[in-house]
Amino acid sequence: MSEDVELSHVNMDFGKFRAVNNVNVTIKAGEFFSFLGPSGCGKTTILRLISGFMDPTGGAVKIGGKDMIGIGPNMRPTALIFQNLALFPLMPVWENIAFGLEVRGVDKATRRAKAEELLKLVDLHDSADKKVSQLSGGQKQRVAIARALAVEPKVMLLDEPLSALDLKLRQHMRAELRAIQKRTGVTFIYITHDQGEALAMSDRVGVMSQGVLQQVGTPMEIYNNPANGFVASFVGENNVFEGTVKSLSNGVATFATSSGNFTSKVGPGVVKGTQAKIYVRPEHSFLQAKASTKTNSIPVDVAEMAFEGNFVNIFVKDAKGATHMVQAQNDPNASPPVRGSKQHMVFDTEDAVVLVDAATASH
């Protein structure tokens, strides 16, 4: 039904530029795995390496335990959904879907029946004979999914296929994709720069930066225990203070910054004396009138407020002029702090973490 994909020590060089740097990850059969990263981080290159449009300059790509080097894209058990979908505009919808079967020599009646069946699966009845240009963005999306599913791939590769859709449709298609993946049990490898997409849909996420896989984990692990500063700041918001680890005992660091000393957890690779940054999530930062002695506390001025409905973002300035954000649940019975008022931003040791910037090569 589905196969696992193993990337071991994969390198990809374009001239002097190393687009993918020693990537090591095994994507399990039937898993929904996302590669998340900013543009130019090498995630699309990884997709092309798995689909077979390129071979790595170093390392191995295995699908179902079989080495794929030298095997062309038309011989791999993968199906790729392109960012621009790349539907064939000169063929009607059903021929698009059945193209992979046509290639395999399936007769026309069977092809047609299979196309109709897949159209039902993606909720597009009665569109078999339409032209591609007659479909809406979301419908084209579904046709692309159906076309890829028609060849019964072991691994489905998706290259930011939702990025061209509007927000509503995108959120709908997220759920849809997830449902299709669960229904078919095919391994999905999803490429995106949208952290919301990656967190919401994936079983596991691999965060990439500059060709290096920074961290692999469940969406929760990625968000709650980021491995380094890049992951922390790419996935979600943070209040950040720069400084040095003064002392370290039982996994709790005393961290000296120009705004004062803080206590926090430490991330991997942080030792005494490390120059690093401390990261605190806005939802773990609170405002109170008096300074706290039990937790980390820093005097701030309330600068700006943004009411988002279910929560409020309160922007505060510390003595150095740096802006931080405090996220509070909307509470109709409590009035939010007044603009310009003096407050203290507090956060627990457990909710703050010292992290090094980013890995330059994976291990």
Add this chain to the structure above:
Amino acid sequence: MGELFRRYGYGLSITMVGLTAFWLLMLVVIPNLVLFEFSFKPYLPVVDLGGPKDVYSLKNYETFLNSPIHITIFWKTVLYSSLVTLTCLVLSYPLAYFLSKVCRPANAPTIFLLLLIPLWVSEILRSFAWFIILAFQGPLNALLLGLHVIHDPIRWLSGFNGVIIGLIYSYVLFMLFPIYNAISSLDTNQVEAAQDLGSSMWRTHWRVVIPHSKPGIASGCVMVFMLCAGSVIVPSTLASTNSRWFTEIIQQWMFEGLDWNTGAAYAFLLLVLCILFVSIVMRVLNVRLVDIAK
């Protein structure tokens, strides 16, 4: 028209439109109409012009139908022009695909320049160059003999061989460029999508690339066929004793026989043939005129 006036002002617009209209009317439309009228009149001594013998008839066209040799030459011109067109297509399509999708974009201009430089030399000189190359004791035979590929020199210029080689060489680029343009406009993802779905190279071309580039292919075919059928210089320079081209017959009527009337009739037969051929090609490839004009 309003847009034109707004951009260039009245003076410049009227001059430009006027010059184009003059060119079209005086150098294309009127001469053709005059010849068309000529083709229905008999060839008469000057004194009889406007006299009782000067009446419209289909006699000149009958002359053609009554000369089996001319009919044979007519069909041979069609046949060999088609052959040249087909050969140009077979040569150009892979090259066009290579230039637009395979080779590095940085290298394409250099290759284009190399392809274009020969075009800077006049057609008559290029034909003559081939006449020298293909001569019985010419460099091609010398080379092949020297390499022991052949043991006896070949008569390259017998039959239609020379004409075909010359025409292919002269007009192959008119096939290449439209196809190149058509393939360039194809989203490379389409090719990759087909491949990804398991398609072989042949099927990808047959189902994705060729359907997309059909207007370019049709446009190239029409252009090359028209140029071939209407070519005079190449067929007369690279001719052998038995390779008559239909344009040469027209030339003969007009400049050797001084019979412009029959010559004009023959010329219009050729024009009708070309239009017919173009229509058939378009029908077969299922393209519309607007696609070709693009």
